Each structure stands twice: as structure tokens, then as C-alpha cells.
Amino acid sequence: xxxxxxxxxxxxxxxxxxxxxxxxxxxxxxxxxxxxxxxxxxxxxxxxxxxxxxxxxxxxxxxxxxxxxxxxxxxxxxxxxxxxxxxxxxxxxxxxxxxxxxxxxxxxxxxxxxxxxxxxxxxxxxxxxxxxxxxxxxxxxxxxxxxxxxxxxxxxxxxxxxxxxxxxxxxxxxxxxxxxxxxxxxxxxxxxxxxxxxxxxxxxxxxxxxxxxxxxxxxxxxxxxxxxxxxxxxxxxxxxxxxxxxxxxxxxxxxxxxxxxxxxxxxx
Amino acid sequence: xxxxxxxxxxxxxxxxxxxxxxxxxxxxxxxxxxxxxxxxxxxxxxxxxxxxxxxxxxxxxxxxxxxxxxxxxxxxxxxxxxxxxxxxxxxxxxxxxxxxxxxxxxxxxxxxxxxxxxxxxxxxxxxxxxxxxxxxxxxxxxxxxxxxxxxxxxxxxxxxxxxxxxxxxxxxxxxxxxxxxxxxxxxxxxxxxxxxxxxxxxxxxxxxxxxxxxxxxxxxxxxxxxxxxxxxxxxxxxxxxxxxxxxxxxxxxxxxxxxxxxxxxxxx
Numbered sequence: 001x002x003x004x005x006x007x008x009x010x011x012x013x014x015x016x017x018x019x020x021x022x023x024x025x026x027x028x029x030x031x032x033x034x035x036x037x038x039x040x041x042x043x044x045x046x047x048x049x050x051x052x053x054x055x056x057x058x059x060x061x062x063x064x065x066x067x068x069x070x071x072x073x074x075x076x077x078x079x080x081x082x083x084x085x086x087x088x089x090x091x092x093x094x095x096x097x098x099x100x101x102x103x104x105x106x107x108x109x110x111x112x113x114x115x116x117x118x119x120x121x122x123x124x125x126x127x128x129x130x131x132x133x134x135x136x137x138x139x140x141x142x143x144x145x146x147x148x149x150x151x152x153x154x155x156x157x158x159x160x161x162x163x164x165x166x167x168x169x170x171x172x173x174x175x176x177x178x179x180x181x182x183x184x185x186x187x188x189x190x191x192x193x194x195x196x197x198x199x200x201x202x203x204x205x206x207x208x209x210x211x212x213x214x215x216x217x218x219x220x221x222x223x224x225x226x227x228x229x230x231x232x233x234x235x236x237x238x239x240x241x242x243x244x245x246x247x248x249x250x251x252x253x254x255x256x257x258x259x260x261x262x263x264x265x266x267x268x
Numbered sequence: 269x270x271x272x273x274x275x276x277x278x279x280x281x282x283x284x285x286x287x288x289x290x291x292x293x294x295x296x297x298x299x300x301x302x303x304x305x306x307x308x309x310x311x312x313x314x315x316x317x318x319x320x321x322x323x324x325x326x327x328x329x330x331x332x333x334x335x336x337x338x339x340x341x342x343x344x345x346x347x348x349x350x351x352x353x354x355x356x357x358x359x360x361x362x363x364x365x366x367x368x369x370x371x372x373x374x375x376x377x378x379x380x381x382x383x384x385x386x387x388x389x390x391x392x393x394x395x396x397x398x399x400x401x402x403x404x405x406x407x408x409x410x411x412x413x414x415x416x417x418x419x420x421x422x423x424x425x426x427x428x429x430x431x432x433x434x435x436x437x438x439x440x441x442x443x444x445x446x447x448x449x450x451x452x453x454x455x456x457x458x459x460x461x462x463x464x465x466x467x468x469x470x471x472x473x474x475x476x477x478x479x480x481x482x483x484x485x486x487x488x489x490x491x492x493x494x495x496x497x498x499x500x501x502x503x504x505x506x507x508x509x510x511x512x513x514x515x516x517x518x519x520x521x522x523x524x525x526x527x528x529x530x531x532x533x534x535x536x
Contacts (some may be wrong), residue, residue: 012504017528019408019535029527032502034482046388050483122316136367161501161520162479181481195477211430213449214302215318233429234301235449236280239320252429259297260285260367267287 010054010156010179026188030240032162034181037086041069042095052156052180053164055189056081058179060088062192066222068124069095073195125218132225132246133227134202135170137268138171140258143229146174150207150231157209166190167207168199168225174207175199183210187219194223212249214238221245227266229253234261276303278322278424278447298371300430302449307338310363312393319505320431320448321426323457327448328356330404330460334490336365337363341463347484400514401484402470402494403535408526411497411535414442416519418475418499423444425477433459435475436493443467451478455487462491469493480517482506490515495534502529 001013011030018027028104035053039046039060046069051059064070070092080139145246152163160217166186167174177201178185178189187206205227206220211260212234218241220228227248236244242249248263260267279298286295303321307314307328314337321325325347332338338360345359412436422433422445433452435442444455444467455474463468473495475489480502486509488496495516502510502519507529510517516531528535 014504014507014529017532017535018412019528020525024407024408024528024532024535027527029529031502031504031507034505036505050481102356134347140290140293142293143287162503211449213318214304234299236282236299236429237302237304239282239299256287257286259295260287260292261282261297264285264292264404264527267285267292 005216009206011036011160011162026198029190030159032156032160032181034162035086036268037088039063040087040089043089046087047173049182051182051185055178055193056088058178058189058192058196059185061195062188062193064090064092065191065195066082066128066188066219068128070195072244086256087175093100115195125222129221129245131244132221132224132226133216134246136203137204137266138205140268141153142171143253143267144203144255146207147229147231147258150177150209154179154209156193159263166209168194168223169202169205171205174212175204182212182217184219185212187216187223191223192220205229208232209233212238212251214241217241217245217249220247227254227262229258231239278320279428279430284443284522288529298427300424300428300449302430303354305356308357309333309360309456312313317450317453319450319453323446323461326446326457326460326464327453328358328460329463330456330458332358332360333494334396334456334458334487336396338463343388365436392426392488397486397489398492399512400470400489400492400494402492402514404471404473404494405534406473406495407536411518412523412524412536414473414475415497415499415526416523417442418445418477422447422477432476432478434477436462436469437473438471439473443472443499451481452483452487454478455491457534460488460492473497476500479503480506480519482509485509485513485515486516494531497526 012031015030016029016108024087029175031051036050038048054263061140075093079090081088152169163179164183165179166180168176168190176190180186202224206225208230211232212230214237217238229250231253246267249261251259279300281296282299284297286293286306301321304318306316315406343361347358349356403406420434425431431447432451433447435460436444444458446454448454474493476498479500480498485506496517501519510530516534517529
């Protein structure tokens with residue numbers, strides 16, 4: 001089914017000028033790659049994503065799943081790519097152009113969860129997001145170990161400083177790892193891989209390098225993942241959504257400490 | 269002209285559980301606010317932006333300028349906001365719904381600058397971006413001082429860890445400062461303020477906390493700013509665009525060093 005999905009090198013070496021202690025010297029630096037990729041569904045332009053040019057099939061599939069456009073693997077007929085122009089063509093059987101096109105990225109104004117507090121902002125989110133009620137429990141040691149594991153795996157970040165990373169983990173270890181210049185793309189790449197390979201996510205944990213915005217939280221909910229561990233800060237809107245939708249959000253994870261913002265009952 | 273643009277507190281205090289050295293304790297944490305804001309132009313929904321809920325008028329105006337939808341201050345007739353729902357209504361005289369609607373966020377496939385190398389990805393970028401040929405020169409000391417100045421001003425970041433920040437600077441100091449959960453929004457807030465107050469930008473410098481992606485670079489070009497100083501890493505695509513469009517990109521700015529990636533002739 002897959003055709004022509006080319007992998008790019010994660011980084012390139014560029015000549016630079018380096019200023020050190022007032023002296024300008026010639027040097028080299030590894031710079032991370034970035035590419036604009038436009039997704040077409042059944043020949044219609046859907047969206048352009050600026051991303052890291054690897055695992056592009058996973059990213060496109062994950063994006064379509066996350067937006068509610070692709071729900072059933074049987075309906076996915078073909079995926080191919082024009083690498084030079086950065087165009088990914090996806091064929092989905094029975095894709096209702098009009099309905100999805102109308103809802104895609106359209107603002108949803110009603111309050112969610114009947115509480116009138118946190119709001120979804122896209123109609124597609126309101127249609128897809130369900131409350132996560134998994135009764136998983138993990139230990140504090142696991143939280144710290146998984147965050148450390150994510151850091152150890154982030155070799156493109158270590159080389160270039162130009163990407164975020166995310167991992168899908170069991171209670172033991174990170175099973176799927178992704179890096180991307182776009183925070184959201186890291187989760188779409190994981191989503192796409194799980195969808196294509198029928199990997200269950202309800203009993204897994206997301207470990208993430210970046211800030212937990214509402215968009216990151218909503219992608220976690222769509223993956224049905226009950227625990228989101230970040231090394232960085234969450235936003236208030238993300239925490240309101242997490243509270244209502246049943247996700248445990250952990251932030252500022254360090255070697256010996258972390259903050260539990262919502263649904264602390266899952267951490268023992 | 270402005271109506272009902274409410275300012276929100278940058279952060280809220282939330283009760284959290286804190287794990288320290290294996291002990292779970294009750295604590296509090298300041299969490300940054302986040303809000304979804306949908307921009308309507310002449311009653312049509314244009315785009316939803318997830319952002320920090322302050323300087324929202326500047327952000328909306330800057331976004332519309334950056335997308336080529338608003339070009340002339342005389343045409344801006346009204347801006348108002350439904351704060352509860354997060355809707356901003358902008359009235360622009362002579363706004364051609366069909367043309368802008370067609371080009372907005374539509375992929376642009378042709379190579380730019382006649383070199384077939386870096387590509388714009390949106391049609392609106394290709395229409396707006398002009399080569400920046402300002403003959404500004406600044407010293408290495410200025411680069412380091414402005415980066416330090418940005419860090420000193422970032423009080424919401426210091427409180428919450430949840431925002432990026434940007435400054436528009438003269439050779440002497442930062443004149444306009446913005447913070448936002450969204451990297452791009454920081455530049456839109458600056459763009460909107462400059463547009464509304466007729467502040468020239470061609471002779472200014474952007475100082476930025478985050479990574480320099482192609483999107484950040486394109487916003488800098490639209491502002492006609494010749495020098496972009498970041499504390500973080502650039503991407504390869506951003507550097508290709510910067511090379512072609514005439515922007516000096518500086519990254520990894522530290523107390524005594526920085527990297528000059530493109531157009532080093534402006535740094536003396």
C-alpha cells in the first residue's frame with residue numbers, strides 16, 4: 001500500500017560563524033531538517049503540516065485519525081508521496097468530503113462535559129474525545145524512569161537542539177519514540193504507527209518533552225492514553241480539559257521530583 | 269474602535285500534588301492561562317488560534333497582517349470581542365472574501381527566489397514576502413545584551429514555564445515585548461502593535477526565546493526585520509529561506525557566545 005515514502009537524514013552540517021568571547025571564528029553546526037508536507041485526501045488538499053521529514057506516513061495517518069477523518073483501517077486504500085514537492089496523497093474509501101471539510105478546523109462553541117467550564121475549540125475534537133476512565137496505576141519511580149528514558153533516546157535533539165520528542169510507554173519502558181520540529185507532530189507520528197500496527201494505547205503512558213498545551217492534551221485523549229508525563233509546564237486550559245476528560249497530567253519531571261496536576265489517584 | 273477586549277491574568281494558582289524524593293505532598297503551582305480565540309472577518313470564520321489571553325487585539329491584527337488579509341490601517345473599520353466564547357470580530361473594508369479565502373492556508377508549490385531551493389509553503393507567504401535588504405550592522409555585544417534583556421523581561425515564563433517570548437529591539441534595547449503559549453503568536457502580537465501604532469520595523473531586531481522554524485522566519489520577513497536573534501536552534505528550511513530572503517539568523521545565544529547562521533555581514 002505504501003509507495004515512495006522517502007526517509008531524510010535528520011540533520012545537515014552547515015558552515016557558520018561562531019562568536020566566542022568577542023572573537024568571530026569559522027565553524028560548523030548540525031542543523032535539523034524541516035519540511036512542509038501537504039496532505040491530500042482523495043485528491044483534495046486538506047492541510048499543510050510543517051514537520052521533520054521522517055516517519056511521514058505515520059504522521060499523515062496519525063493526523064487524519066486525530067482529526068476524525070480516518071477511523072477504520074479497512075477504509076485506507078492507498079498512501080503515496082511526491083517527496084520533492086512534499087505532497088502526501090491518501091485515499092480513504094467513503095470519505096465524506098463535504099461533512100469533514102465543513103467540520104475540519106471549524107470552531108466549536110458549546111461547553112463540553114455539561115459543566116460549561118473547559119471548552120473544545122474544534123468540532124472534530126468534540127466529536128472524537130471521550131472520557132478516559134482507565135484504572136491504571138503507576139509508581140513515582142516509573143514516572144521518573146520514563147522521563148529519563150525519553151531524555152536518553154532524544155539523540156536528534158542532542159545533536160541539533162531543534163526538535164521535541166515523545167514516547168508511548170508501558171509501565172516498563174518506552175515502546176514507540178518520535179521526534180519532530182512540531183510538538184503536535186510527535187504525537188501524530190505515534191498515533192499513526194499505533195493505528196497502522198494495531199497497537200493498543202488505552203493501557204499506555206505518553207512521555208513528552210514539551211509544554212502541555214490544550215492541543216497536546218486533546219491528542220492524548222484521542223489516543224485514549226490515561227497518563228501524560230511531561231518535563232515541562234502545562235497550561236490552565238489543558239488542565240481543565242484533563243480534569244474533565246480523565247487524564248493524569250504530570251509536569252516538571254526531574255531526577256527526583258515532579259508535579260501531579262490532575263487525577264493524582266493514578267500515581268502511587 | 270476597540271470594544272470589550274478584556275485582559276486576563278497571566279496565570280492562576282492551582283492546588284497540586286508534588287512528589288519530592290519519593291514523598292507525595294500537597295502544594296500549589298502557578299499555571300499559565302491559555303485560550304482558544306476564533307477570528308471572524310466581516311462575519312466569516314477565518315481561523316482559530318490557541319493563545320495566551322492578553323494583547324488579543326494586537327494578536328488578531330498581527331495575524332491578519334501576516335496572512336496578507338489586512339494591509340492598510342484605513343480599511344480596518346472595527347474590532348470587537350466576545351470574551352466568554354473567545355471570538356474576535358474584525359471588520360475590514362473591501363476584504364475580498366473569495367480571493368483571500370481561496371489563498372489562505374493553501375499550499376504554494378512553486379520554488380521561490382528563482383533558485384528552486386527553499387520553497388514557500390503557503391500562497392499568502394509567496395505573495396507577501398519580499399527580500400530584506402536593509403544595511404543594518406550591529407555588534408556582537410549588542411546581540412548578547414539583547415538576548416539577556418529578553419530573559420530579564422520574561423516574568424510570566426519565570427513564574428510558569430509555560431510561554432515563549434519575543435522582543436522588537438532597536439540597537440539599544442527591547443522596545444516591544446510579548447509572551448504567549450504559542451511561538452508564532454508572540455510575533456503576531458508585535459506585528460499587530462507595530463501596525464496599529466505605525467512603528468517602523470525595517471530598522472529593528474527581533475529577539476526570540478524559541479526555535480527558529482520556517483514559520484518564525486517567514487513572520488520575521490513579513491515584518492521586514494533584518495536580524496533575528498534566538499536563544500535556541502534554527503531549522504535547515506528556516507536557514508534556506510533566511511539565506512534567500514536576506515535575514516541574518518543568530519542562534520544559541522549565550523552569555524559569551526552565539527552562532528551566526530546566515531548573512532553574517534550584519535554582525536561586526
